[in-house]
Amino acid sequence: VSVAENGGRTEPRPDASPQGGGLRFKRELTSLAAAPLLIWTIGWGPPWLLAALMILGASVALWELLAMGERKGFPIQKVLSLGLFAFLMLSFLTPTLPVALAVFAVLLVIPGARVFSRSDLDSALPGTAVSVLAILYVGFLSAAFIRLRIDFDTDGSRLIFFLLLTVWMGDAMAYYTGKNFGKTPLLPRVSPKKTVEGLIGGVVGSLLTAAAIHFTFFPQFPLGAALAAAALLSVSGVVGDLVESAWKRSAGVKDSGSLIPGHGGFLDRLDSILFAAPVLYAYWYLLHNPIRL
Amino acid sequence: VSVAENGGRTEPRPDASPQGGGLRFKRELTSLAAAPLLIWTIGWGPPWLLAALMILGASVALWELLAMGERKGFPIQKVLSLGLFAFLMLSFLTPTLPVALAVFAVLLVIPGARVFSRSDLDSALPGTAVSVLAILYVGFLSAAFIRLRIDFDTDGSRLIFFLLLTVWMGDAMAYYTGKNFGKTPLLPRVSPKKTVEGLIGGVVGSLLTAAAIHFTFFPQFPLGAALAAAALLSVSGVVGDLVESAWKRSAGVKDSGSLIPGHGGFLDRLDSILFAAPVLYAYWYLLHNPIRL
Numbered sequence: 001v002s003v004a005e006n007g008g009r010t011e012p013r014p015d016a017s018p019q020g021g022g023l024r025f026k027r028e029l030t031s032l033a034a035a036p037l038l039i040w041t042i043g044w045g046p047p048w049l050l051a052a053l054m055i056l057g058a059s060v061a062l063w064e065l066l067a068m069g070e071r072k073g074f075p076i077q078k079v080l081s082l083g084l085f086a087f088l089m090l091s092f093l094t095p096t097l098p099v100a101l102a103v104f105a106v107l108l109v110i111p112g113a114r115v116f117s118r119s120d121l122d123s124a125l126p127g128t129a130v131s132v133l134a135i136l137y138v139g140f141l142s143a144a145f146i147r148l149r150i151d152f153d154t155d156g157s158r159l160i161f162f163l164l165l166t167v168w169m170g171d172a173m174a175y176y177t178g179k180n181f182g183k184t185p186l187l188p189r190v191s192p193k194k195t196v197e198g199l200i201g202g203v204v205g206s207l208l209t210a211a212a213i214h215f216t217f218f219p220q221f222p223l224g225a226a227l228a229a230a231a232l233l234s235v236s237g238v239v240g241d242l243v244e245s246a247w248k249r250s251a252g253v254k255d256s257g258s259l260i261p262g263h264g265g266f267l268d269r270l271d272s273i274l275f276a277a278p279v280l281y282a283y284w285y286l287l288h289n290p291i292r293l
Numbered sequence: 294v295s296v297a298e299n300g301g302r303t304e305p306r307p308d309a310s311p312q313g314g315g316l317r318f319k320r321e322l323t324s325l326a327a328a329p330l331l332i333w334t335i336g337w338g339p340p341w342l343l344a345a346l347m348i349l350g351a352s353v354a355l356w357e358l359l360a361m362g363e364r365k366g367f368p369i370q371k372v373l374s375l376g377l378f379a380f381l382m383l384s385f386l387t388p389t390l391p392v393a394l395a396v397f398a399v400l401l402v403i404p405g406a407r408v409f410s411r412s413d414l415d416s417a418l419p420g421t422a423v424s425v426l427a428i429l430y431v432g433f434l435s436a437a438f439i440r441l442r443i444d445f446d447t448d449g450s451r452l453i454f455f456l457l458l459t460v461w462m463g464d465a466m467a468y469y470t471g472k473n474f475g476k477t478p479l480l481p482r483v484s485p486k487k488t489v490e491g492l493i494g495g496v497v498g499s500l501l502t503a504a505a506i507h508f509t510f511f512p513q514f515p516l517g518a519a520l521a522a523a524a525l526l527s528v529s530g531v532v533g534d535l536v537e538s539a540w541k542r543s544a545g546v547k548d549s550g551s552l553i554p555g556h557g558g559f560l561d562r563l564d565s566i567l568f569a570a571p572v573l574y575a576y577w578y579l580l581h582n583p584i585r586l
Binding site: 100114122129 | 361362365367387389390391392393394396397400401404405407408409414415416417418419421422423425426427429430433434436437480482483529532535536539540542543544568571572574575578579582583584585
């Protein structure tokens with residue numbers, strides 16, 4: 001769920017709590033407290049701290065996604081899944097442990113353990129599938145975020161700021177554009193409040209943010225390339241949000257969880273960023289390492 | 294399905310075709326025709342030929358697994374999945390295209406495309422999950438087989454022979470032991486014909502095969518290590534077989550497909566080998582590259 005979900009229509013959010021404005025206030029309070037810490041961590045903190053925070057948040061998001069699978073009626077070995085996720089994240093941070101070996105572990109242990117569990121066989125295929133999807137989706141996407149900071153030397157912090165600012169500013173602009181000019185529903189079946197006008201406003205917001213970033217602290221990202229990346233990230237963020245909405249509708253839940261006051265679940269907060277992170281990673285990588293077949 | 298499925302009980306296979314002995318004969322004919330070609334390909338052919346054959350077989354196996362998901366009632370974008378599988382396999386064979394980028398593509402495109410498809414949302418979570426599981430399971434496991442041949446210099450061919458012979462000989466010994474001494478069911482719910490006695494016979498068969506391999510063409514694989522690997526591979530092959538059986542039961546199908554005469558589906562033929570390949574890959578890798586955290 002993004003704030004843009006509210007844009008384009010006047011009725012309240014279906015999942016808004018009774019206190020209304022109080023919720024909004026709580027939400028802004030949490031953000032206000034977290035923002036300076038986050039900015040320091042990205043720009044000046046050690047890379048391992050950002051990695052640790054991301055892995056912590058991703059673990060909760062993974063748990064929420066696994067719980068969605070359970071809500072859908074599939075028995076899921078959640079603790080085992082979390083353990084394999086930890087091993088996968090370790091492989092992303094340990095040069096001598098190839099990521100492929102951790103992926104092998106996920107792909108063999110989850111289905112193998114399911115065979116020897118007491119759970120019904122009827123849900124064996126979708127149950128193992130949801131567990132494997134959840135581990136690898138949250139694992140690889142949050143690893144893209146972490147490695148964005150680590151793999152590209154001095155550009156790492158700037159890339160993280162670029163990612164967060166283009167996605168979040170785009171999101172905010174989408175919200176206000178949708179609220180004021182929203183008419184054409186984007187994908188009403190999945191996310192009834194999103195409008196095409198909001199999407200366009202969001203992309204414009206991301207483009208302006210990218211330009212501002214280029215001219216202030218990130219001249220190393222050529223303007224044209226930065227604008228193209230921003231448009232891609234803006235749309236990716238929206239798709240990531242839609243994907244999570246579709247999964248939630250499929251599982252019949254409204255919020256992915258409720259750990260942060262007023263913020264819905266961790267997965268709700270991370271969905272756009274998780275989906276956009278590998279896009280920026282691949283973009284930056286391919287910009288500097290052309291592929292020769 | 295392995296031949297060991299027949300061991301331990303006297304009633305005919307529930308999925309045996311009416312012709313009975315004719316089926317068995319057809320099966321042996323196909324094997325007889327394929328064996329010399331396979332041996333030449335592994336031992337003397339160029340590595341790309343073995344890779345091409347494996348990718349071809351794995352593609353059919355993937356298609357069968359996707360079809361199982363459809364049988365289970367989940368709409369699946371099969372052609373898109375096959376395209377992403379091809380891209381994933383390309384990344385395993387192209388040093389300048391990181392595998393992580395192909396995994397990102399799978400994890401973003403399958404869920405993203407599902408959101409914009411016309412399929413019902415109810416199956417969005419399990420549908421995308423089965424598609425992603427199928428691509429990555431068949432993709433990473435067959436890549437382990439291919440890279441086993443490529444990554445370890447002159448040992449590559451020998452490792453492939455070691456894998457195939459220990460798994461297949463173990464399988465054959467499990468069949469005969471189970472048929473003659475089988476009493477205790479192993480996991481009757483998943484695979485009613487497998488017995489503990491068959492499993493033990495299979496492990497012994499794999500151990501003898503490994504010793505024979507060590508003393509004939511593969512002295513570079515130390516005897517103790519080869520025996521330990523053989524026991525691991527034997528059990529892995531059985532688990533791989535059980536995993537596929539569980540998935541088939543979950544989807545309500547008997548054979549994964551029917552492309553090779555008398556042999557069931559490709560996935561039925563490849564299940565043990567696919568599951569054991571990453572085990573041998575990880576084993577050999579870790580034997581030569583200790584992990585330092």
